[in-house]
Amino acid sequence: MTLFDRRAIDAMPQRYRANLINCIPGYKPALLVGSANAQGQSNLAIFSSVFHIGANPALLGMIVRPAPAGTERHTLENILNSGCFTLNHVSAEMTSAAHQSSARYPRDRSEFDATVLTAGYLENFPAPYVVESPIQLGLTLAEHQQLSINDTHLIIGQVEWINCPESLITDDGTVQLTGSDSQVVCGLDSYHSVTIGRRYGYAKPDTPTSVIDR
Amino acid sequence: MTLFDRRAIDAMPQRYRANLINCIPGYKPALLVGSANAQGQSNLAIFSSVFHIGANPALLGMIVRPAPAGTERHTLENILNSGCFTLNHVSAEMTSAAHQSSARYPRDRSEFDATVLTAGYLENFPAPYVVESPIQLGLTLAEHQQLSINDTHLIIGQVEWINCPESLITDDGTVQLTGSDSQVVCGLDSYHSVTIGRRYGYAKPDTPTSVIDR
Numbered sequence: 033m034t035l036f037d038r039r040a041i042d043a044m045p046q047r048y049r050a051n052l053i054n055c056i057p058g059y060k061p062a063l064l065v066g067s068a069n070a071q072g073q074s075n076l077a078i079f080s081s082v083f084h085i086g087a088n089p090a091l092l093g094m095i096v097r098p099a100p101a102g103t104e105r106h107t108l109e110n111i112l113n114s115g116c117f118t119l120n121h122v123s124a125e126m127t128s129a130a131h132q133s134s135a136r137y138p139r140d141r142s143e144f145d146a147t148v149l150t151a152g153y154l155e156n157f158p159a160p161y162v163v164e165s166p167i168q169l170g171l172t173l174a175e176h177q178q179l180s181i182n183d184t185h186l187i188i189g190q191v192e193w194i195n196c197p198e199s200l201i202t203d204d205g206t207v208q209l210t211g212s213d214s215q216v217v218c219g220l221d222s223y224h225s226v227t228i229g230r231r232y233g234y235a236k237p238d239t240p241t242s243v244i245d246r
Numbered sequence: 247m248t249l250f251d252r253r254a255i256d257a258m259p260q261r262y263r264a265n266l267i268n269c270i271p272g273y274k275p276a277l278l279v280g281s282a283n284a285q286g287q288s289n290l291a292i293f294s295s296v297f298h299i300g301a302n303p304a305l306l307g308m309i310v311r312p313a314p315a316g317t318e319r320h321t322l323e324n325i326l327n328s329g330c331f332t333l334n335h336v337s338a339e340m341t342s343a344a345h346q347s348s349a350r351y352p353r354d355r356s357e358f359d360a361t362v363l364t365a366g367y368l369e370n371f372p373a374p375y376v377v378e379s380p381i382q383l384g385l386t387l388a389e390h391q392q393l394s395i396n397d398t399h400l401i402i403g404q405v406e407w408i409n410c411p412e413s414l415i416t417d418d419g420t421v422q423l424t425g426s427d428s429q430v431v432c433g434l435d436s437y438h439s440v441t442i443g444r445r446y447g448y449a450k451p452d453t454p455t456s457v458i459d460r
Contacts, residue, residue, distance in 0.1 A: 048419035053300075053405065056383060056421055058296070058423065060274070061271055061273055063271065081298055083297045086395075088264070121272060131455055136450075175394075179389070184300060192252050196248060204262060205261065206432070207432070214273065216272070222444070224440045224444075232435050237351050239349075
């Protein structure tokens with residue numbers, strides 16, 4: 033093991049530190065965020081900063097970096113203006129297109145057109161979802177704050193709808209994400225499939241951990 | 247595909263909905279949080295709600311559920327009182343012990359003692375790390391707020407040190423987490439290894455996505 037202290041971390045070249053710090057807390061979910069502006073111009077961007085906030089009501093959080101001077105954050109603008117967005121799982125065969133959505137396309141160019149991905153719409157929900165995605169979620173903006181610590185934006189979304197193959201959902205509500213081949217991201221650019229894994233029963237003190245068959 | 251709208255989600259039995267909503271945004275990093283109280287009593291708990299907030303300074307966020315009436319949140323209390331905590335990766339062979347740390351042990355019982363995991367300490371850093379963990383991080387509390395939307399706690403930690411095998415870190419700072427067999431969690435209780443995956447180059451408009459050899 034090598035120990036990197038605060039001084040060593042601060043002294044790293046910027047891009048090296050960015051890669052290291054984005055990798056070091058572990059794998060993150062790869063999700064395509066679909067949004068649209070008031071004119072219906074669609075936008076799609078890959079994010080790996082979505083996290084669980086609550087199940088009842090169903091709330092998810094997402095971190096959006098602030099726009100450096102002279103740049104634009106189309107996804108953030110669209111979510112704040114339209115009040116809704118979609119989250120779309122990325123399967124292994126979608127990773128190349130999903131990563132390409134991170135390129136800086138101009139405002140009037142949809143990443144749906146620039147990639148091979150297809151925009152779908154639900155009635156009365158203006159944000160597009162990704163038709164090819166194995167699992168899609170629609171959310172409305174529930175809270176927004178800019179974190180004073182580094183100016184990143186915290187977006188909290190209320191889950192309004194879930195589109196998921198019923199075959200992936202088990203009797204107790206858990207979802208078999210190996211069936212959708214949902215990808216995880218390491219750092220900024222590395223996409224990975226996940227193996228079958230092992231499920232454990234509810235843990236109790238001084239009771240041996242039990243494995244749930246499936 | 248089956249569409250579940252807000253009404254269908256609201257009508258689900260509580261545990262079914264909890265499982266579904268915890269699974270549906272995708273896999274999350276499995277991390278053991280080490281902490282200690284003022285008397286040096288150690289605590290260890292599995293979390294899957296850690297996310298990236300910034301690389302410079304290196305900041306990570308974590309969501310902690312509020313304590314229902316009559317229960318305790320030892321990790322949260324320890325972090326708020328001591329101002330520091332550790333994040334420890336979980337390898338495949340550690341999943342049983344990691345999951346067992348979620349059992350409700352009394353305040354005076356350390357999950358390190360209750361499981362097979364070993365507490366280690368760095369000088370001048372009172373929160374214990376997990377010796378068996380392939381990657382360990384030490385953080386100081388940088389910000390805390392209780393989100394008004396559902397009373398969950400947002401903890402923001404500043405990365406003070408990283409303990410990681412140098413062999414996992416590549417020339418550009420990315421970390422090969424397949425080498426540490428770092429686990430992801432689906433929902434509340436399912437642990438998974440991750441496959442080698444594919445890394446893409448920096449995406450540019452109208453330039454084909456490139457694959458980085460490694």
